[in-house]
Amino acid sequence: MSIPCLDVAGPSWGQFLKAQAEGIVACDFFHLDTITLARLYVFAVVEHTTRRVHVLGMTAHTTGTWVAQQAHNLLMELGERAADIKFTIRDRDREFTDAFDAVFRSEGIRILLTAPQAPRMNAIMERWVGSVRRETLNRVLIINARHLRNVLAEYENHFNKHRPHRAPHQASPLRALPRPD
DSSP: OEEOSOOTTSOOHHHHHHHHGGGEEEEEEEEEEOTTOOEEEEEEEEETTTOOEEEEEEESSOOHHHHHHHHHHHHHHHGGGGGGOOEEEEOOOTTSOHHHHHHHHTTTOEEEEOOTTOGGGGHHHHHHHHHHIIIIITTSOOOSHHHHHHHHHHHHHHHHHTSOOTTTTTOBTTBOOOOOO
């Protein structure tokens, strides 16, 4: 069952995100055109608490079946950590079918839909899309899907292991900072 919005009497969206950050993943698509003008769609997920990004896949033609398979792949990649996820934030793209939602629901994960025309409701994911564009994709001419896969794998590694993030006190998602003396 998708949750279109939160109860008005409850916490604000920002308060909810802060309180539940450890149990939230957010997902979204973005696209880019190669130098041969082929359009490729990239599907990625970010874990709210650590800001760790998972580039799940890319394709020239998104389908509900393909997106559902990427959700299965994510849960397998997360392994035991998938049990900590309580919510998945997604927008209302047509690619997010009932099969996609069912993958998460089968693990007890609730789907939160963002409001139409409200990118700030999925701000962490949108910020990552902006970062990958500014820091990499706007500076590199992508030749084909294989080239894009290599570029994004390198950026994902950099983002998760080396790039400092403001939210976790300048640590990267997979490298905690040492405790102060």
